[in-house]
Every structure is written in C-alpha cells, then in structure tokens.
Amino acid sequence: MKFYKDHYDVIVIGGALAGLSSALMLADKGKDVLVLERHNLPGGIASSFVRGGIEIEAALHEMMSIGAKDNRLKVGKFFDDMGVDIEWLKVPEAYHASFPGVEVTLHPGLERFAKEVDGVVPGTYEKVLKLLNLCHTVFDSVNELSIHPMSKAKMLVKHEAFVKTAGYSTQEVIDTFDLPKKAQELLAPYWIYVGSGFSELPFTIFAVLMADYIGYGSYIPRKFSHEMSLKMAERAEAMGVQIEYRQHVDKILVRDGKAYGVRTARGDEIYADYVISSSYPNKVYTSMIEPASEVPQKAIKMVNARRMSLTAFSVIMILDQPAAALNINDYSIFRGETMNTDILYNNLAGLGPYRYLTCICHNYGNPTCTPEGTCSFSVTVLPQVNGWKTVTAEEYDAVKHRVAKQVIDDMSDYFGANLLDHVLEIVIETPMTVSRYTNAWNGCIYGYAHTMEDHIVARLQTAEEESIIKHLEFSGAHAISGDGMGPQVTNGRKAAKNVLDAMAAEEARK
Amino acid sequence: MKVKGFLKDVTGASRVTKARLNAFESASATPETVDPIAEVVKQWHPGKLDLIVSEVRAVSKTAKTIRFEKVSGGKLPFFYAGQFIVLDFQIGESIISRPYSISSAPYQARLDKGFVEITVRRSRGDGFIADYINDTVKVGDTFKGLIGCGQFYYEPLRDAKHVVALAGGVGITPFASMAKEIAGGTLDMDLTILYGSVSSDDIIMKEELEAIRSDKVHIVHVLSGDEADWQGEKGFLTAELIKKYSADDTTYFICGPQAMYMFLREELKKLNAPLRRIRFEVFGQAKDITTFAGYPAEVKDQTFKLTVRRGIHEDVIPAKATESLVVALERAGIRIDTGCRSGECGFCRTKILSGSVYVCPENDGRRAADKDFNYVHACAAYPTSDLTIKIPIE
Numbered sequence: 001m002k003f004y005k006d007h008y009d010v011i012v013i014g015g016a017l018a019g020l021s022s023a024l025m026l027a028d029k030g031k032d033v034l035v036l037e038r039h040n041l042p043g044g045i046a047s048s049f050v051r052g053g054i055e056i057e058a059a060l061h062e063m064m065s066i067g068a069k070d071n072r073l074k075v076g077k078f079f080d081d082m083g084v085d086i087e088w089l090k091v092p093e094a095y096h097a098s099f100p101g102v103e104v105t106l107h108p109g110l111e112r113f114a115k116e117v118d119g120v121v122p123g124t125y126e127k128v129l130k131l132l133n134l135c136h137t138v139f140d141s142v143n144e145l146s147i148h149p150m151s152k153a154k155m156l157v158k159h160e161a162f163v164k165t166a167g168y169s170t171q172e173v174i175d176t177f178d179l180p181k182k183a184q185e186l187l188a189p190y191w192i193y194v195g196s197g198f199s200e201l202p203f204t205i206f207a208v209l210m211a212d213y214i215g216y217g218s219y220i221p222r223k224f225s226h227e228m229s230l231k232m233a234e235r236a237e238a239m240g241v242q243i244e245y246r247q248h249v250d251k252i253l254v255r256d257g258k259a260y261g262v263r264t265a266r267g268d269e270i271y272a273d274y275v276i277s278s279s280y281p282n283k284v285y286t287s288m289i290e291p292a293s294e295v296p297q298k299a300i301k302m303v304n305a306r307r308m309s310l311t312a313f314s315v316i317m318i319l320d321q322p323a324a325a326l327n328i329n330d331y332s333i334f335r336g337e338t339m340n341t342d343i344l345y346n347n348l349a350g351l352g353p354y355r356y357l358t359c360i361c362h363n364y365g366n367p368t369c370t371p372e373g374t375c376s377f378s379v380t381v382l383p384q385v386n387g388w389k390t391v392t393a394e395e396y397d398a399v400k401h402r403v404a405k406q407v408i409d410d411m412s413d414y415f416g417a418n419l420l421d422h423v424l425e426i427v428i429e430t431p432m433t434v435s436r437y438t439n440a441w442n443g444c445i446y447g448y449a450h451t452m453e454d455h456i457v458a459r460l461q462t463a464e465e466e467s468i469i470k471h472l473e474f475s476g477a478h479a480i481s482g483d484g485m486g487p488q489v490t491n492g493r494k495a496a497k498n499v500l501d502a503m504a505a506e507e508a509r510k
Numbered sequence: 511m512k513v514k515g516f517l518k519d520v521t522g523a524s525r526v527t528k529a530r531l532n533a534f535e536s537a538s539a540t541p542e543t544v545d546p547i548a549e550v551v552k553q554w555h556p557g558k559l560d561l562i563v564s565e566v567r568a569v570s571k572t573a574k575t576i577r578f579e580k581v582s583g584g585k586l587p588f589f590y591a592g593q594f595i596v597l598d599f600q601i602g603e604s605i606i607s608r609p610y611s612i613s614s615a616p617y618q619a620r621l622d623k624g625f626v627e628i629t630v631r632r633s634r635g636d637g638f639i640a641d642y643i644n645d646t647v648k649v650g651d652t653f654k655g656l657i658g659c660g661q662f663y664y665e666p667l668r669d670a671k672h673v674v675a676l677a678g679g680v681g682i683t684p685f686a687s688m689a690k691e692i693a694g695g696t697l698d699m700d701l702t703i704l705y706g707s708v709s710s711d712d713i714i715m716k717e718e719l720e721a722i723r724s725d726k727v728h729i730v731h732v733l734s735g736d737e738a739d740w741q742g743e744k745g746f747l748t749a750e751l752i753k754k755y756s757a758d759d760t761t762y763f764i765c766g767p768q769a770m771y772m773f774l775r776e777e778l779k780k781l782n783a784p785l786r787r788i789r790f791e792v793f794g795q796a797k798d799i800t801t802f803a804g805y806p807a808e809v810k811d812q813t814f815k816l817t818v819r820r821g822i823h824e825d826v827i828p829a830k831a832t833e834s835l836v837v838a839l840e841r842a843g844i845r846i847d848t849g850c851r852s853g854e855c856g857f858c859r860t861k862i863l864s865g866s867v868y869v870c871p872e873n874d875g876r877r878a879a880d881k882d883f884n885y886v887h888a889c890a891a892y893p894t895s896d897l898t899i900k901i902p903i904e
Contacts, residue, residue, distance in 0.1 A: 001820075001823050002821075002822065002823055003820055003821025003822060003823050003903045004821055004822065005822060040847070040856070040857065040859050040902060041856075041859060041880075048877055048879075049856075049877075050854070050856075050875045050876070050877060051661065052661075053875070055877055055878055152523070156520060163519075163520055163522070163523060164519040164520055164522065165519075165522070166522045166523040166526065167518070167519065167521065167522015167523060167525045167526055168519075168522060202526070223877070223878040223879040223882070224877070224878070224879070226877050226878075226879045226880070227878075227879040230879045230880065230883060231879070234883055242821070242822070244821060244902065244903060245902045246847065246902035246903070246904070247902070247903065266903065266904075268903075282542070282545075283545070285541070286541040286542065286543045287543055297539045298534075300538075300539050300540070300541045301534055301535070301537040301538070301539050302534050302537070303542075304537040304538045304539070304540075304542065305533045305534045305536075305537035306533075320784060320785060320786050385547070388547060389546040389547060390546075391550065392550065393549070393550045393553035393554060393588065396550055396554065396588075397588070401666065401667065404667060405667060408667065420667060420668075422786070423667065423668040423786060424668075424785060424786040425668070426665060426667055426668045428667075431547050432547055432550050432551050432554070435545070435547045435548050435550075435551045436551045436554075436555050439548070441545055442545055442546075442547050442548075443547040443548075452526060452529060453526075453529050453530055453533045454530055454533070455526035455527075455529070455530060457523050457526055457527070458523075458526045458527040458529070458530035458531075459530070461523070461527045462527060462530065462531065
C-alpha cells in the first residue's frame, strides 16, 4: 500500500502552530507539502480536551499579536491573509496583579495602563508612559526590521532606540527611568515566562512583549485553541497540504550535509527537497540525523550552550460554582510573594513551594465556555526544567499531587474559598504531560531562554551560520523568535521563508 | 535615551552577538542524548506493549481472569486503579481492539515480574470477543496491549475520602483493582462496594474479594434474584440502599451494564448528591443504536459504501447502518486506533470528508470545533449514507 507520494517539496515535522504556519505559507506559494504529526490532532499544546462532557482549554492563556479586526497585528494579519477565519474574543484586561501591598487590575492601552499604575504609585504616570512609548518604538523597529533588513549605519539613523537598547538587560534600561520599586513590579508579572529574570532578560524582548500586550491586548478563540489549530490544519489541507496524524518521525535523512527526507516510526521513508523540524535541535542533532556522522561537533556545542527556557505545570479545574461565588473576579490573576523577577526565577528552579502563580478564569474571556453554574479555573507555574528532571517515575504521581495541592491551597487562601470543595473535574498537566503529547525536549514548552548570552538580536545576526545541515530548517519555540504561541506563527513563517528563499536561489542558479 | 553613553549603547548589538558566539565556543562537545522527562513518560505511557498470557483462572461459573505479563519480562507501566487496558485481537481477517478494566492492582504491575489482569464474563450470546476470550485464550498466547487508559479512578484532590462503588456484574473489575490497591497499602481511601449480582453463583471474584476485606474495604453483595437461604441485601441498588452505606460526604463510582446506568441516574438524583460526587464509568458501545433518540430508523437495514482514505491510499468497504464506523473498519481488516469505544477518549478521531453519520448521543465526547469540521469519534458514529472518511495510517 502506498500512503505517500514519491516526493514532496517540503516535509514539515510537527503539526502545531509553527509547523502549520510553515505549511500554510508554503502551500500559498504553490509548494507540495507533507505535515507529519505524532498526535491524532493538530496543535501540539494549542489544544483542548473533553472531561465529563465539558471542553477544557489545554494550554492557551491568550494570543498576542492578533489585534482588532480593523487593525490586525502580524499574527492576526497572517491568519486573515491565509483565510484562517478564527472567531477571536478579546480578553477584557491585561492582568490582575497581586503581591504584598498591591491588588490592582490593569488594562491594555498604553495610557490607560500608565494611569492605572499611577493610581497605585502616584506620580509615575509620565515616566511609565515614557517607558511604554520606548517599548513601542522598539516594537515598531523590530517589526519593520524583520521584513526589511538594513545596514547598521542606516539602522542607527532610522531605529536609534532599538539599536541603543539592544545591548542591555531589561533591568538596566528600566533603571534609567528612576521608577519606584512598586511601579517597576507592576510591569513585571507577565514576562517571567520568557525564561529570565529582568537582570538577564534582553530589553528588546521585554519591549516587544510589553508593547504588543499592553498596547493591543490579547485574544482567545471562542472554541478554545483547538479552533485555531484545527482551522489552520483544515485550511492547509484545503490548499493541498497532506497532513498525516499519528506519524512519529524517527530520523531525518541526510546525505553530503543536506537533508533529503525522513523515516517514521512505522518505517515509511519519505523524500523531499527540504525538511522543516519542529523537533528541538537537541533531539535532532543527538538522535534524529541519519547517519549520525553528518552531525558536526559545532551543532552539539551549540545546543549544549543554550539554556532551556521554562516549562509549565498547570492545574486545570472545572468548579461547580460560578466564578464570582468563589471570589474569582478576573480573567488572569498574577500572584506573587514578590514581583522581583530574579528571585522568582530562582524559585522556579525547584519543585515548590512555588511563589509565583498565574491563574486564568476562562469564563471572563469566554462566558459560555462551561455549563451554567460552573467555571473553568487554572493555576499555572512555569518551572525551570531542571527541577522536574530530577523526578523519578516512582515519585512522579506524588510530586504532581503535592505541587497541585500547594498551588490550589495558596489560591484558596487568597480567595477565601476552598476550591477543593468545588472540583467537578481536575486535570494536572506537568512537563511530563507536555513531553507525552508533543515529545518536546525536556518537556519544555518555551524553547531556549531569552538571555543576554542568547539575545534575539544575536540570534538574528548569526542565523545563517547556524544553519548547519542544508535544506533543514527549524520551526518552533526553539527557533529565533522564541516562546509563546503567537511567536510560533512567526517562527513557522520564518522557516518557510528560508525554504522559499533557498528554492528561489537554486532556481536562479539553474 | 542613554544607558551608559552613546558609544557603548550603539555597540550593544555587536556585544551580545560576541557573547553568544563565545558561549557556543566554550560549551561542551559531548552530546546529551538522554531526556529524563521523556524517560519518566516511557515508564508511565510506553504505548502498546507485547504481552503474554501467563495464567488463566475461573473466577465464577461464567467468568475468567486472564493474567498478562510483558513478553520481555520485568515491570509493566504505572496506571491508576480503575483504568483499563486496550487489547488487540487478530481474529481471522479482522483486527479488533477492546477496552477492559484492569482487575489487578497497579502495585502488582510494578513487581519485578509485573502483571495486569482482566476479568471477562461469557456473554449471553452477543459478546463475540468476550466469548472468544473465555473459550480460546490460553497461557502462552500473545497480544498487544495499551495499559492505563480512561478517567475512571480515584482522584484525591477531587473525590471524597469515602467512596461508595456501585457495581453490576462484571462492572466489579475496576473496584477489584481499587480494593487490591488499598489492601496493598498504596491507595488511601475508604471503599464500600455495593455489588449487584443476579444470583450468588454469579458473583465474580467472590473469594479474592473476601480475602481483602478490611476496615478500609467493605463489600456488600446485593442479589436481584430470589434465593431462599440468602441472608444479605436483596433487590436492586436503590437510593435507599445506597444511602444506608453513605457517609456525609461520599463520592459514588458507578460501573456496570447500560440498563443499570439508566436506573442509577434516577436513583442517585434522589440522594441529592452534588454532581461532582457522582462518577460514571464510560457507557460502552451502544447495544442497539436504533433505540437512541433521533436515530433515522429508515436506514437501519441498509449497508453503505464506505470509502476509507489513508494517506493517498483509498479502500472501499461495506458499512452496516447499525454498526459503528470502527466495526466496519475492523471487519475489513483496516487498522484504526481505538480506546474506550464510548466516544470519550478520542483515539479513533476521524474526518468525514463526505456523507453523513448518526452520532450516539450517549457517547458524543467531541470537541466543539471538531463538530464544526465534521470530525467524529468513529466508535460512536454510524453511517446513514455512503461516505468517505480519512483516518490515520497505522
């Protein structure tokens, strides 16, 4: 039986947001694409599941870079351009920040946000707005430069703020604004997820995230992230892409330094001119390239040098009360014993007790997402992978339950309502869950940490020489734009663009 | 803005690039091939395993327990008491899988010579595989099995410490696993099993269960048939009887035949227990799909043309209106992954490319977006016209 064509233009390993974005863009340019996904549905962790008849969001807190219908940002525009018609619901707030001495709900809109910070720390409006505007200037530059690269000299003239802040950490730049500690802390809660405290986080990344999130707000699909993933997959298939589920790619076939196909766990050998891998470089270079002798030492040093970013531990519950009856009043609550991101980052190294919790009550973004009289509430910690790497199979269940209980108890204390008295359904997701469903290296959902040693600007400048095996591109959280669901679309497009450019160059040579 | 002075500021981009290249240069050249997170996953969810039957024993007049070990020996994966195994059977041309609640305890799977057991009762003429197991399976037979599926298990962060299990017939199996795990000291809960059987010689695993009674495991037999010398509880599992064995805060776990589910749904309402305290095991494949609300009776005697796409390959097979798509595929020897066969787990998620189906309303566990795009769980979908589907290549 013949399940595959003799040859494809491109094989994409992984049918999540990055892989599907690559597939969409390549199909849009008329390329013949095969997507191989190991799970039986698209999306990776951008998915949902059904428990007790209730559909539950698996991972998405919110999508950035979408923008309002008449003012789309790059991810929203890409979906529109590709004909991926998602029903977006606007998340009503930025976040509720809760740390010692502060309880405040902050909203998107640079001025509104600055005003709300000023409400907590009077006299900071001008400074905070100035900082946010700087973020926005850097954001605009990054967006423009990602489309139109230019010389350094020209960059300095047209994108001065971007160039001048590129070499500094978030803390170094924020320090120049002379903001009181409390105001700084109000800017901090969200960004720990990119895998660094402020002393290590490149300001460029902070600026882009801040401008996007605070400037334009965030969105969720009405029918959970599965709506987004499925609509991408359906659209890709309608454009001629072949997607095969439950196909685990074991090997990437390489000859003379150039990828030419893959082999699946089933034993199918499939050939293509190009391969795009959503599998981590760590996995690809240590066990997937065949023959292994095609992997240069440089590749191993490169993956060993990079720090894995954070992963996720989530307790997702359906509670048998409306949210307000349990004193849950916001879509997202960021609660920390401190908002010093460097202290928090260190706390994430272990297995708890965790001191910084991210909570989502889905109903405030999507009121009909659970049956009447119930609500969906999740508590998430974003631990470093190292702590979880020490957990054995024997103790796994006990650790998982201990951590889950800690985070639920902490939030119960905060709400003054024992959430454990109201659990209709509960699902505990760990790095192992991520690994089980996506095979992500170390169960890490966020690729490599953004640090001053692994700076996005540096990533961009050395991208070409890091392309070690020809005709093999990487697309996923481990790619240049890094972590988060929105950036996966960007990563996927970038990989597709590299393939298209290489195809065009080869065509020109002929 | 200015951080450290104009020159330093504008050379920042070059500085970070240099820092990154230096980090690459000084990194170790030894490949790190082991992913410890994935190693844990392998021990919990290794996928389908090659299993060998190491023991077959009768556990009632009509039921047998089959013990499986790993062909390669050693420990079997972790699972939760109450979960099921999916076993693959090759019978003639057909490749058929079936879920069976595991009746042994999780700790027994983790022994050096780990095992899992299933307990299967001979059918009353309608259970092809149940009879096959009772008549044919013997020590030394090999099967592929996926251990540890399903959501029917005690979750300490959700359930009351006091659990009343309502079991009917062979529905005792998940509770046998829980009881043995409690006896083994690895599950902390109080379990009272109200076990309904027709007659005393119909009781499955009677001696095994007697042996593990304790202050944490109570077993109450309830006979629906008339037996003159029976001293215990009689009749059905009524609200009144259930109440007698309940604590102030009790979680009810229910596993048994479909008729019992229908009866208990009404009885449990009378107890006014909160919804979160009531946990039904999956419904199982509909016995007679034509009896469900909205079933288009006019097609029930028809056989449709089912075009099955796998990759770029196509097969055309017959599909009876009263049999699920999974059954049609299995009859034709086309592999499809299945789990619960109750529409819940979604293993058999299938795209309907054209044509129409009826989805069993008891077993419609689909995601909302999947419904919009004509995906079905093939175990719960019945053809109502000729149709074309796409399934994964197995």
